[in-house]
Amino acid sequence: MELCLDQVSKSFGEGRKASLVLDRISFTMQTGQFVAFLGSSGSGKSTLMRLVAGLDQPSSGSLSLNGQPIRKPSAERGMVFQKYSLYPWLTAAQNVAFGLELQRLDKQEIRDRTAFFLQVVGLSDWAACLPRQLSGGMQQRVAIARALAAKPQLLLLDEPFGALDLQIRESMQEFLHDLWCRTGLSILLITHDIEEALLLAQQIHILAPRPGRIVRSLVVEHDGSDLAGLRLSRPFLNQRQALAAEMRQLDRPLA
Amino acid sequence: MPSLNLPLKRQLQTLLLKPWALGLSGLILLFGLWAAVAAAAVVDPLFLPSPWAVLAAGQQELAAGQLWTDIAASLMRVLGGFGLSALVALPLGIAMGSSTTICRLLEPLLALLRYMPAPAFIPLLIIYFGLGELPKILLIFIGTLFFNALMIMDAVKFVPPELLETALTLGGHRSDLLTRVIAPCIAPQVLDAYRINMAAAWNLVIVAELVAADAGLGKRISLAQRFLRTDQIFLGLIVIGLIGLLIDLGFRFLMRRSCAWAN
Numbered sequence: 463m464e465l466c467l468d469q470v471s472k473s474f475g476e477g478r479k480a481s482l483v484l485d486r487i488s489f490t491m492q493t494g495q496f497v498a499f500l501g502s503s504g505s506g507k508s509t510l511m512r513l514v515a516g517l518d519q520p521s522s523g524s525l526s527l528n529g530q531p532i533r534k535p536s537a538e539r540g541m542v543f544q545k546y547s548l549y550p551w552l553t554a555a556q557n558v559a560f561g562l563e564l565q566r567l568d569k570q571e572i573r574d575r576t577a578f579f580l581q582v583v584g585l586s587d588w589a590a591c592l593p594r595q596l597s598g599g600m601q602q603r604v605a606i607a608r609a610l611a612a613k614p615q616l617l618l619l620d621e622p623f624g625a626l627d628l629q630i631r632e633s634m635q636e637f638l639h640d641l642w643c644r645t646g647l648s649i650l651l652i653t654h655d656i657e658e659a660l661l662l663a664q665q666i667h668i669l670a671p672r673p674g675r676i677v678r679s680l681v682v683e684h685d686g687s688d689l690a691g692l693r694l695s696r697p698f699l700n701q702r703q704a705l706a707a708e709m710r711q712l713d714r715p716l717a
Numbered sequence: 718m719p720s721l722n723l724p725l726k727r728q729l730q731t732l733l734l735k736p737w738a739l740g741l742s743g744l745i746l747l748f749g750l751w752a753a754v755a756a757a758a759v760v761d762p763l764f765l766p767s768p769w770a771v772l773a774a775g776q777q778e779l780a781a782g783q784l785w786t787d788i789a790a791s792l793m794r795v796l797g798g799f800g801l802s803a804l805v806a807l808p809l810g811i812a813m814g815s816s817t818t819i820c821r822l823l824e825p826l827l828a829l830l831r832y833m834p835a836p837a838f839i840p841l842l843i844i845y846f847g848l849g850e851l852p853k854i855l856l857i858f859i860g861t862l863f864f865n866a867l868m869i870m871d872a873v874k875f876v877p878p879e880l881l882e883t884a885l886t887l888g889g890h891r892s893d894l895l896t897r898v899i900a901p902c903i904a905p906q907v908l909d910a911y912r913i914n915m916a917a918a919w920n921l922v923i924v925a926e927l928v929a930a931d932a933g934l935g936k937r938i939s940l941a942q943r944f945l946r947t948d949q950i951f952l953g954l955i956v957i958g959l960i961g962l963l964i965d966l967g968f969r970f971l972m973r974r975s976c977a978w979a980n
Contacts (some may be wrong), residue, residue: 475888515882515886516885516886517885517886534885535886536883536886536888537887537888538888539884539886540886541882542881543883545877545879546877546880547879547883549880549898549901549902551901551902551904551976551978551979552977560887560897561887561888561889563889563897564884564887564889564890564893564897565887565888592977592978594978595808608887609886609887609896612887654945708718
């Protein structure tokens with residue numbers, strides 16, 4: 463897997479009212495990498511995600527996966543949204559099976575994969591529950607299982623834990639980290655949460671707002687075997703603080 | 718006595734806490750008031766027939782087979798007209814809700830037609846189609862189509878885009894969206910729109926029958942007026958109300974059965 467963005471720009475509107483949302487974004491990522499885009503609101507991070515998903519087209523520049531240009535959504539790029547992520551009329555298991563049915567796999571395959579991925583996210587006992595019977599964290603885990611069941615080459619996470627309570631968010635971050643370690647997934651995460659990006663990603667691209675552009679990319683190197691301990695360790699906190707100051711600087715012209 | 722009285726009181730209390738208890742007591746209260754006023758004979762029975770007189774009129778019409786004929790005639794018209802409207806409104810509303818072009822084309826037109834009172838079409842319908850069943854069915858069709866279509870359009874517009882986009886990122890095609898996402902998502906609102914607009918269909922069938930018909934609940938009421946049979950008018954009104962209520966409950970039941978997720 464190789465995702466490659468080359469000078470990707472996106473503007474909305476026409477003529478004088480046109481506004482530039484993304485300004486010449488370029489980056490590449492490889493199989494097994496966990497990459498995060500970190501930016502405040504207005505940094506165009508959701509737009510960037512929609513371009514990679516193929517839900518929108520860039521105004522200029524090119525996006526490609528394995529050398530093939532990205533033109534429309536596909537199961538090879540699975541996506542998890544922040545909200546409305548599950549189909550409320552389907553049970554957890556039916557939600558996971560949804561994409562497999564759309565791909566018209568045979569029934570046995572669908573049953574096996576659904577059961578397997580529900581187990582991966584630890585929700586086998588909740589298979590027959592409707593989304594409204596599940597907590598917010600469980601719902602996002604089902605959404606992740608559904609995306610994984612379609613066997614994507616790249617998992618796109620659009621602030622997947624943004625709507626969750628702090629404590630649940632922390633346990634979900636640990637869950638995601640663990641999942642990534644176990645499966646060797648390629649994950650592209652967008653978030654405004656500095657701690658989340660630092661904890662989970664190997665590489666962080668910092669987006670400045672209006673127009674959204676990459677101002678700095680950094681490689682994160684720390685031992686991710688104990689996330690709960692890492693959160694509170696001195697070097698991690700220092701790094702987090704420095705990054706927070708940097709982000710504030712980027713937003714300053716607005717305030 | 719207290720040992721017997723206490724559970725009785727408690728039973729009554731829990732009974733009153735049931736959701737339907739207050740509604741039912743309101744109904745009983747009104748009925749009691751009606752019976753009391755009629756029994757006190759303060760109002761001329763010609764204006765206000767007693768409940769017993771209305772019951773007797775009902776028994777009489779039942780024995781003559783008249784009541785069933787009327788109910789069947791009105792019901793067939795409502796089912797025909799409203800069924801047609803529901804059938805046409807569904808694709809129309811979905812098309813308007815999912816295509817901006819179709820919406821821009823049709824919405825002003827429908828908004829205009831919606832404000833033309835359906836009964837105002839009766840003279841035209843009679844000129845075109847005479848006095849048979851067709852103009853009555855068409856009246857109900859015209860009178861409910863636009864409401865049904867616009868409400869379904871709104872339901873489609875409020876389908877969260879994330880649900881549609883998720884299907885596309887899971888390998889779904891655009892052609893899957895209608896059957897796999899939009900249809901199940903709007904089902905509760907569509908049923909609710911039908912339930913609400915069914916009341917309009919009942920209004921219109923009575924209006925149509927007041928103008929011209931050989932049988933029907935509205936026709937019976939207008940005949941009763943000619944002979945000053947207020948007991949028959951009351952009977953007609955109560956039967957119309959009861960059937961409407963039954964249809965409403967039927968829709969609610971269907972909704973609870975088929976769209977349990979939305980409750």
